[in-house]
Amino acid sequence: MTSSERMKVRAPELRGRRWLNTGGTELTLAGLRGRIVVLDFWTFCCVNCLHALDELRAVEEEFGDVLTIIGVHSPKFVHEAEPAAVEAAVERYGVEHPVLDDPELATWDAYAARAWPTLAVIDPDGFVVARMAGEGHGPGLAALVRELVEQHGDRLRRGDGPYVPPPAAQTALRFPGKVVALPGGTYLVSDTAHHQLVELAADLETELRRIGDGTRGFTDGAAATARFSEPQGLLVLDAPAPGASAPSSSVLVADTVNHAIRRVDLADGAASTVAGTGSQLRDRVAPGAGATELSSPWDLAWWDGRVVVAMAGSHQLWTLDPDTGTATVLAGTTNEGLRDGSFADAFLAQPSGLAADGPVLWVADSEISALRRVVAEPEAGPQVGTAVGQGLFDFGHRDGPAAEALLQHPLGVAVLPDGSVAVADTYNGAVRRYDPASATVSTLADGLAEPSDLLVDGETLIVVESAAHRLVRLPIPAGSLTRGSQVGGTAHTVRRTPTELGPELTLRIGFTPPAGQHLDDRFGDPTSLTVAADPPGLLLAGDGTATGLTRTLRLDPSVGSGVLQVAVAAAACDDAPDGTSETFAACHRYQQDWGIPVVVSAVGSPELDLDLRSV
Incomplete structure (x- = not known):
């Protein structure tokens, strides 16, 4: 089916608070007539959105003379609606197209978006011709744009788009992510937005050396020429036993956007690749299984005699053998959410910070604003449990009993000397403390700029203050027993209009493979649909x-309201050159999770239609 044969819907005009990356110019769809426009509904907490941004870069490069991509920033968390935070995120993640700041979700609602990310494709006449939810749509989007170019031909407006780069910022560090202490009393920090590692002296300011040439890329070799892409977590490897293959005094690096684990030899700064190919893992991998590709590794820790990787992109924990590069899933199903249980059954949501304390591994599980507890062989309770956190859509800054306390998208965690846990409560700009003995949460410090990591260093706590582009020291309360100051509690839920549904309904997922691809069912149905609810009692069948x-x-109906959780995956394969489906060419995985606030009503809709890819 060609674009001209599809049902066309006039694209609603773009409305929001302000425009970024346009030099102050306000854009309109009317002013963009003659160009192909792609709206990318995103929010900067969402790792799937960051994956989509990476996929869009190649499409922008190929079709920049006829295509305008517009990011519509539609926040989930309260912090993400703050103007300065949006500006910082656009720079942090290298967004090189116009961005509409839409804190009230006006344009989000106008386009009936339901998931982060969602893409809407608008033809040169101003009609919506496709919608795509989730990630993995890069090749399909390119095929659709190519079709629109062929269809509209000479009618297209060619030339540079409306993107105007902002002035380049100048700071020594730029959005640093994680820090680790090195032998000899220095510190290594991942200078994330500079795509480098920096060794700092004890004052946390004096630079001793940089590793990486500062250009986004994936290159092994000498310190001056190696390349990283938004590196995050760091882990010092102990000197190996005699005869071991690993070099002594080396550091593992979670090279996040390269979907790789790198090793840096501290003697000369040379970088090599331990695991990962540079391509993102698309397949669902169950606990106990291994894979060659990774998905946005965010942090690293030694625990239970092995290296654990916070695999934020697949919502899992993995283990890694640094000698062989073998990577294996430890916990998590790839479903995004909060569910305690065994390694095989638990749900996580963008785990982004790790800290080990004997038999316990503490996890900053960012997208559910939670502190999780992992135990290999628990005497009681689940292997993966929750110390603090309510779920995907509940967050805030509330101290007190852990069952009622709230965090907001934490990215880092550290174990204090007394066994309590410090949490980099990133979007609250705070350091929080969880006391396992009393099961309470308190605030140690606030007023920080997106703290992303913590490191215990003697009697002080080193904080990576990412949005302030620096590292700072905070005193650890004497004996780590002081509970810190109690703050007035605030609670939030995601601001989205609930969908009114009837008690009996049909859920349908729209998926049309891109041109040149087909659903290949020779080996069974290539789709998977998971449905759950919060609270669980909302869903009777x-x-x-x-x-x-x-x-x-x-x-x-007696439960009344809640969140319907839907996860879908579909695989489509390239057609054979002769047009048949009998081919062993490349296959592509498309997937998306939705968390849909719903209200049950006798007059609610008997149908719920969600688009994975609809054209």
């Missing part, structure tokens, strides 16, 4: 995982 893109659901 239709939960669980099965093949197919349609499901009959039954909701409980």
Whole structure:
């Protein structure tokens, strides 16, 4: 089916608070007539959105003379609606197209977006011709743009788009991510937005050396020429036993956007690749299984005699053998959410910070604003449990009993000398403290600029203050027993209009493979649909995982409201050159999770339609 044969819907005009990356010019769809426009609904907490940004870069480069990509920043967290935070995120993640700041979700609602990220494709006449939810759409989007170029031909407005780069910022560090202490009393910090590692003296300011040439890339070799892409977590490897293959005094690096684990030899700064290919893992990998590709590794820790990787992109914890590069899933199903249980059953959501304390591994589980506890062989309770956190859509800054306390997108964690846990509560700009003995949460410090990591250093706590582009020291309360100051509690939920649904309904996922691809069912149904609810009692029938893109659901009117959680995956393969489907060419995985606030009503809709890729 060609674009001209599709049902066309006039694209709603773009409305928001302000424009970024346009030099102060306000854009309109009317003013962009003649160009192909792609709207990218994103929010900067969302790792899937960051994956989509990376995919869009190649499309922008190929079609820049006829295509305008516009990021519509539609915040989930309260912090993400702050103007300075949006500006920082646009720079931090290298967004090189116009961005509409939409804190009230006006344009989000106008386009009926339901998930981060969502893409809407608008043709040169101003009509919406496609919608795509989730990540993995880069090749399909390119094929669609190519089709639109062929269809509209000479009618297209060619030339440079409306992007105007902001003035280049000048600071020694730029959005640093993580820090580790090195032998000899110095510190290594991941200078994330500069795509480098920096060794600092004890004053946390004096630079001793830089590793990496500062250009985004994936290159092994000498310190002066190696390249990284938004590196994050760091882990010092102990000197190996005699005869071991690993070099002594080296550091593992979570090279996040390269989807790789790198090793840096501290003697000369040379970088090599331990695991990862540079391509993002697209397949679902269950606990106990291994894979060659990784997905946005964010932090690293020694625990239970092995290296653990916070695999934020697949919502899992993995283990890594630094000698062989073998990477294996430890915990998590790839479903994004908060569910305690065994390694095989637990849900995580963008784990981004790790700290080990004997048999316990503490995890900053960012997207559910939670502190998770992992135990290999628990005497009681689940292997993966929750110390603090309520779920995907509940967050805030509230101290007190841990069952009621709230965080906001934490990225770092450290174990204090008394066994309590300090949390870099990133979007609250605070350092929080969880006391396992009393199961309470308090605030140690606030007023910080997006703290992203913590390191215990004697009687002080080193804080990576990412949005202030620096590292600072805070005193650890004497004996680590002081509970810190109690702050007035605030609680928030995601601001999205609930969908009114009837108690009996049909869920349908729209998926049309891109031109040149097909659903290959020779080996069975290549789709997977998972449905759950929070609270669980909301969903009386239709939960669980099965093949197919349609499901009959039954909701409980007595529960009244909650969040319907839907996860879908579909695989499509390239067509054979002769147009048949009998081919062993490349296949592509498309996937997305939705968390949809719903209200159950007798007059609610009997249908819920979600688009994975609809054209």
